[in-house]
């Protein structure tokens with residue numbers, strides 16, 4: 001299966017959890033396994049667990065694919081060598097029979113010209129119902145192949161045909177169908193980004209908020225993600241300004257870098273860099289600063305100093321506020337100590353609205369995740385219509401994927417204008 005691509009569609013059935021193991025088995029054989037998770041499927045397995053195993057994109061709804069330049073539903077349906085639907089519910093079989101295409105999974109199935117393998121799993125009465133039997137017969141006539149269902153005890157306590165086929169049987173069917181399927185000559189997943197002629201500004205790194213001339217309030221941000229984004233924007237042709245808090249990182253090639261220390265300086269440098277077509281606020285800006293930093297080093301020995309904190313200006317919210325200088329696309333980050341992906345997405349959605357930015361990249365920065373300071377990031381990409389889980393990637397890959405999305409969005413906006 002080396003290099004073959006098996007698109008797995010996971011509808012909402014209790015056996016969906018078994019597909020996590022199927023993904024692992026397919027990948028162990030060298031297959032690429034992008035996944036479409038239906039709304040119902042997402043009730044049984046999370047996008048994060050699926051993407052962690054698949055190592056590829058998990059697509060959750062049609063509108064998340066507005067970015068046709070990266071991977072539209074037509075390409076998703078054509079660029080795979082084989083499509084597997086497991087566990088296929090009575091509902092998706094009926095939709096496939098009728099040619100419905102109201103969500104991503106069914107749109108992909110209707111648009112594909114590739115072989116499709118279906119592994120049904122449902123209650124025995126639903127399987128034996130004349131409607132399902134009619135649908136299965138029709139789908140077989142249409143050239144769809146079936147594996148299972150197996151017979152035995154079902155999740156609902158009844159006994160009979162309705163269990164998802166054994167994974168070994170699924171693997172045998174997949175291997176057989178792949179052996180017969182022509183190798184698809186597909187273009188790279190990510191279109192070459194072009195931002196030539198555009199301007200971009202990126203904030204990156206922490207800020208240092210002085211307590212006195214030698215002490216400050218800060219955080220553990222390394223700036224690696226923001227710097228990688230600035231470098232990727234420049235590689236894509238954008239004239240890029242990077243406003244960096246204190247970091248040990250070298251200036252990225254081809255990027256104009258302004259080094260600042262405090263949030264107030266970062267805001268001043270960011271607004272001075274306007275107008276810009278694109279703004280990406282990746283900096284971990286200190287939310288508070290000391291109202292009146294001491295002019296000289298505070299001596300110990302007396303009573304411990306009391307720090308009177310005041311809130312810093314919000315650079316992202318300032319840039320995203322409506323006005324003539326608002327960049328066409330404003331992207332923020334949401335670094336949270338929240339390991340539940342659904343809760344993380346909820347926070348990110350709220351932040352997107354509160355700050356009036358267009359997209360939010362949300363990530364979990366709990367100590368131990370290795371996000372702050374490390375080379376990897378597991379992000380949720382939150383836009384107005386949806387959220388996508390990108391799985392654990394190198395920060396450089398997150399940057400490249402984001403820039404491909406930005407390029408597609410900018411060309412869509414130029415086309416709409």
Ligand code: C5P
Nearest residue numbers: 281282283285312313314315316332333
């Ligand atoms: O509100 P919170 O700090 O979680 O928001 C994170 C996002 O807002 C990041 O994109 C960060 O760069 C930006 N931000 C900012 N100025 C602040 C605080 C956060 O630009 N003072």
